[in-house]
Amino acid sequence: MCGIVGILGPGDKSKELIDGLSLLEYRGYDSAGICVVKDDKLLLFKKKGKIKGLQKVVGRKDLSAVVGIGHTRWATHGEPSDKNSHPHTDCTNTIAVVHNGIIENYLELKQGLIDKGHKFVSETDTEVIAHLLEEHYKGDIYEALKETIKALDGAYALAVISKDAPQRIVAARKGSPLVMGIAEDKIIFASDITPILMFTRKVVYLDDGDVVDVSGIPASIRIENGSQEKAIQVNQIDWDISQAQRCGHPHFMLKEIHEQPGVINKLCRLHIRGSDVVFPELSHIDIAGLKKIYIIGCGTAYHAGLVGKYVIERFAGIPVEADVASEWRYRDIVVEDDSLCIAISQSGETADTLAAVERFRNEGVKVLAVCNVVGSSLTRAADAVILTHAGIEISVASTKAYTAQLAIMYLLAFFLAQNRGRDVASYIADMLDVYSAVSQVIEQKNELQHLAHHHHHFGSFLYLGRNLDYPTALEGALKLKEISYIPAEGYPAGEMKHGPIALIDEYRAVVCIATDSFIYEKMHSNIEEIKARKGKIIILATSGNTHIGEEFKEVVYLPKINEAFSPILNIIPLQLFAYYVAVARGCDVDQPRNLAKSVTVE
Ligand code: G6P
Numbered sequence: 200m201c202g203i204v205g206i207l208g209p210g211d212k213s214k215e216l217i218d219g220l221s222l223l224e225y226r227g228y229d230s231a232g233i234c235v236v237k238d239d240k241l242l243l244f245k246k247k248g249k250i251k252g253l254q255k256v257v258g259r260k261d262l263s264a265v266v267g268i269g270h271t272r273w274a275t276h277g278e279p280s281d282k283n284s285h286p287h288t289d290c291t292n293t294i295a296v297v298h299n300g301i302i303e304n305y306l307e308l309k310q311g312l313i314d315k316g317h318k319f320v321s322e323t324d325t326e327v328i329a330h331l332l333e334e335h336y337k338g339d340i341y342e343a344l345k346e347t348i349k350a351l352d353g354a355y356a357l358a359v360i361s362k363d364a365p366q367r368i369v370a371a372r373k374g375s376p377l378v379m380g381i382a383e384d385k386i387i388f389a390s391d392i393t394p395i396l397m398f399t400r401k402v403v404y405l406d407d408g409d410v411v412d413v414s415g416i417p418a419s420i421r422i423e424n425g426s427q428e429k430a431i432q433v434n435q436i437d438w439d440i441s442q443a444q445r446c447g448h449p450h451f452m453l454k455e456i457h458e459q460p461g462v463i464n465k466l467c468r469l470h471i472r473g474s475d476v477v478f479p480e481l482s483h484i485d486i487a488g489l490k491k492i493y494i495i496g497c498g499t500a501y502h503a504g505l506v507g508k509y510v511i512e513r514f515a516g517i518p519v520e521a522d523v524a525s526e527w528r529y530r531d532i533v534v535e536d537d538s539l540c541i542a543i544s545q546s547g548e549t550a551d552t553l554a555a556v557e558r559f560r561n562e563g564v565k566v567l568a569v570c571n572v573v574g575s576s577l578t579r580a581a582d583a584v585i586l587t588h589a590g591i592e593i594s595v596a597s598t599k600a601y602t603a604q605l606a607i608m609y610l611l612a613f614f615l616a617q618n619r620g621r622d623v624a625s626y627i628a629d630m631l632d633v634y635s636a637v638s639q640v641i642e643q644k645n646e647l648q649h650l651a652h653h654h655h656h657f658g659s660f661l662y663l664g665r666n667l668d669y670p671t672a673l674e675g676a677l678k679l680k681e682i683s684y685i686p687a688e689g690y691p692a693g694e695m696k697h698g699p700i701a702l703i704d705e706y707r708a709v710v711c712i713a714t715d716s717f718i719y720e721k722m723h724s725n726i727e728e729i730k731a732r733k734g735k736i737i738i739l740a741t742s743g744n745t746h747i748g749e750e751f752k753e754v755v756y757l758p759k760i761n762e763a764f765s766p767i768l769n770i771i772p773l774q775l776f777a778y779y780v781a782v783a784r785g786c787d788v789d790q791p792r793n794l795a796k797s798v799t800v801e
Contacts, residue, residue: 200273200795201299202226203285203377204394205266205358205368207413208385212267213257219387219394220250220269222443225451225593225789225796226299226390227273230284233257234295235267236365241295245284249790265366265416268358270297273795276305277322287326289333290318294340294361296332298325299390300354300375301800308350324353332359341369341412345423348373348410354550354800358388367414372405375799376548376576379403379411379420381433386413386420391546391572391797393591396440401433404574434574442591450788452594452682456774457641459602462589463767464634466606469588471631474624476614480585484539484565486618491535493564494521495555496543497798499597499677503569503604504543505670506766510608513763514623515615525551525801527558534562541567541611545592545600546797547575554801556580569607571600585611594789595796596681598774601674602637605767606630629761633768636758640771643755644779647772650737650753651779657708657735660685661699662773663692664712665722671712671766675773682781682791692725703734710776712769715741715762726751737776739769 202223206215216233224231231253232245242262246252250271270285277283286295302308305324308331313319317330328347335346340361348355354374360367370377370388380387380395380402387395388411392402405411405422409429412421422429448454470476492511494504501523508521522530524542528551540559544552547570556566556577568581571589578584587603609630616623660679664672673689680687690699692711703709709729713722729736730751740747742756755772781788 200227200275200797200799202271202390203269203297203299203356203358203388205268205297205360205370205388206385207266207366207368207418208382208416209263209265210385211262212264213260213262216267216269217250217254217257218397219389220271222393222397223390224250224271225595227271227795228790229274229279230272230281231270232284232286233267233269234286234360235262235264236360236362237262237264239362239365241288241292241360241362243286243288243295245281245286247279247281247284266360266368268295268297268360268368275301275800276324283321283323285325287321287323287329289329291333293363294329294332294336294359296325296329296357296359298328299356299799302327302351302355303353304351328357336361338363340364340367344369344371345410356390364414366416367412369413370411372409373407377405378574379405384416386418392436392438393443396438396443400436402436402574403431403433404579406579436573438591443593450594450778452596452598452778452788455592455594455599456771456778458590458599459771460634460638460641462599462603463606463637465588466603466610467631467634470610471627474627476610476617476627478585478611478614480583481567484567484583485537486615488537489517489539489615491538492517492519492541493538493559494519494541494543495524495527495552497524497549497551499601499674500543500545500552500604502670502674502677503601503608504541505673506605506667507541507608507611509667509670510612511615514612514621514626515619516621517615524549524555527555532558532562534559534564538564539567540564541569542577542581543569543604544577545571545587545597547572547577548797548799550799550801553577553580569604571603595791595794596678596777602767602770609764626761626763630764633760633764636760636768637771639758640768641775643772644775646755647775648779650755651776651783654708654735654737655683655780655783657685658706660687660708660710661702662687662689662710662712663695663725665692665718666716667766668712668714668716668769671769671773674770675710675777678774678777679780681794682777682788683784683786684792685780692722695725695728700728700732703729703732705733705735707734708737709734710737710739710773712739713747714739714757714765714769715744715759716765739772
């Protein structure tokens, strides 16, 4: 939620900051703003709406300057408007700040500042930071920041500049992500590494409590945490800026759908050795003694966790509980001995997931992170980390990160099974074929587009699946509602008679996941029940299932694979269907309303 950038180093700051913000726009796009120090003044530009609106306001103004900060907003306090946009400034227009996070005690702070004569212009929590900085400013913005953050409760990633310091940026982090890039002639702060990749692959992952002072050319850098000076630890990252570009695809979502076979194949190659699965990442975890696994995640990551529950129980025989992190964090958990928490997150920055992880750690449970972002808060909080290696995911609706999480769930299940002496070699061999079946389904995209064209006008959808296909029903429905705004509900088909069947009539579209499975006959009975009530049925079936095609018109045939892997294959047509429905309805696929990719506040 919200993206911030701060850049120190010579250059055209309008281009650098706007390009940087564009790469962070998936984090929020209610409004955007930038501020630079030029001719001893703060030059501030902000605009409600997407970054292209800001770009118009900035126009061709010469903003060559050494320092600048920028922000793209997902509104929490105060509606999206020009005045609520960041950067925020103090009463004297000396100091400007951008902020990602929430200041929980802002009302109390605001009243205190108003009593001292400060004039507020916005409804945001962030503006109190600008005025607090003004209160503490005695000519040194770094010292002012250190004093200011002492008063703040809540989460923040901050970048601050002052008109009195045209070659200095100061920054601080607590609870919200902030990364610093070190390029030859520039220092870049950003909410994630994508804007940094424009300049360098050398990054420093800042920790909670870090306060950073960067000044001069060439820049000198000081990092303190709890008034202790810290050594600067530089990491070299292997992501590429091209991963953050659409590369000819009309939307990031479609590009990322296409990347899935490559990601699945890569994960298999990394973790399968002959007929064994290897996870050197787990060498510090007592796998042999494991008696219980808790899987947590939010949104799509939770759906991957549900699949994880089914496959770990099935292949390894270890009891698994899966739940959304926002529930776990407040549950009265009675944690069993010899248990492990698996936290799944694409970004590694989801606030609820991080809070639930902290609870598990406080209970003495080891945490395994399954995460896509190296150096994210989750990877640093966990005892062990398995990376999903999906590359940068930009589209708000997650696709490749999900199938990567699924692949890891299967590989983990096989690893745990082998550790318990179970023979899963034939499944491991079959998993090596899954990526090419995924490719084949992506090739069927015209068929899915056609299907979407005929169904995009439906007012609501029901997605049904059983067993391993139940999480797929949830995820398929989530994809549709996220990007097309059509109400869609995923349900375990066996529960249909306990409510959802009342919804079925000729105006209801029902997506039935009925690929080959040991429970296919049960699913088929549900389909007949829907037909009898005139629901508009779309079926996913396995190629070769001729009888279903004789009875129903809208059948999407998927290649035959080992049915144990159906979640990885079956979600692909549902991603494509959701994508083409959203396109047919004229929706903004990559930036759906009200959503943000990374939910860093509760
Ligand atoms: C948001 C995103 C989803 C994502 C969820 C969890 O809701 O829009 O795509 O699944 O957060 O995010 P995480 O980064 O923890 O996987």
